[in-house]
Amino acid sequence: MPPATPDFAAIRAEFALPQEFPPEVLVEAERAAARGPAGERVDATDLPLVTIDPPGSKDLDQALGVVRTATGYRVHYAIADVGSFVRPGGALDAEVRRRGQTVYLPDGSVPLHPPTLSERAASLLPDGPRPAVLWTVELDGAAEPVSVDVRRALVRSAARLDYEGVQADFDAGRLHPALAGLPELGRMRRALALGRGAIELEMPEQEVVPDGAGWTVRVRARSAVEQWNEQVSLLTGASAAGIMIEAGVGLLRTLPAPDPEALAGFRRTAEELGVAWPDGAHPAEVLAGLPPSGAVPLAVRRAATALLRGARYTAFDTAAGVPVPEDPGHGGIGSTYAHVTAPLRRLVDRFGSELCLALAAGQEPPDWLRAALPALPEVMAASDALAGKVGRACVDRTEAGLLVGRIGERFEVVVLRAGGPEGEPGEVFLADPPVVARCAGAPRAGRTALVRLTAADPGTGRIEFAAGDAPASGAAPTA
Structure with a gap:
């Protein structure tokens, strides 16, 4: 029996994914795109910035530049300024709050925002100046941040790159000048993360891809460039969390530290599988010391998933009587963390960016923003669950189609x-x-x-x- 073709349309129907945007939402998005971003912003079009995304992506959330300085490193991270296009309380705002995030399927996405914004006016494409929330982080020679600045700006991406191409450029010694400091900084930030106890599972990540005759499943290999780029995003999210916690208002991505029982269970499993556990070692160090492949490393990494349970969004506003959580950290990252770097495809990031912009400018967050915070964790939990189920269904049904005749x-x-x-x-x-x-x-x-x-x-x-x-x-x- 030949492989069975997965029915992604049936998955869309099963999970009631929206097929299109309501007419009033499209009209509002078109008007916002034609009007352009509101408000004053710094002209930063001279900064060397590039985007790095999967091939073919049009919803480009981030453009980055990393350079060596006399005292360390300077990171410029430009994030799509979605907040300047979305009117609070409007039809578009209501629709994206209903959706929560972009849901990706192998044959196309169900976007959070209409494409006129997410793939054109608000996307950081390299075809002209774009509005952005520009983060500038100065780091010392040990790759620790010493200052953080965030403000609205106008930026210009110099190139639209992809991970495979940038990795090839790095291997050939011809890295784009905007990324000159990325390899060194990325390595140092990963080492610091390990020292903080950040847990990287590195489990095989499955993805559905076309194979010429239909669809197949493959394990997606993460390049060094992708890992380094991830460190810039994590650095920015940690910086945002710090701003929010200091001000006593915000929305964090939290994950409790593993409880003693979970830690003991993981250590017992690792030792039963013959993995050495030095005295005083953190699980992150044990995982980092595993070979990249093989039966035992795979089983140990699978057991470590028990250490990463309980991720959630946690809102707080001390002025409204909701305190900063007692444990505000993210156990998988080893620091406090907030989502601010992907507003085109994740609802919460727009609110996080608006919070940080107001707080960094010494202003009180607007009432509409404070009023939205309590409801956002539930919205994001629901959309995260939906996106996870859809992604799992796409992989599972493609796998089953490949094996059905066997x-x-x-x-x-x-x-x-x-x-x-x-x-x-x-x-x-x-x-x-x-x-x-x-x-x-x-x-x-x-x-x-x-x-x-x-x-x-x-x-x-x-x-x-x-x-x-x-x-x-x-x-x-x-x-």
């Missing part, structure tokens, strides 16, 4: 999690095609095993394996 076959897999004592299924990873699925009778985690495919339903995405008669020999599939 029921009864045996496969060599890595056991990520053994089955439970009451017959609960375990979890396995198949390398080709890359599939994570349940497995009845899964043996001990961290080993390769032969399993039999017992179910593959392209309509629901259900895939199930059953443990084989004996463990497989040979090398583990790599991630």
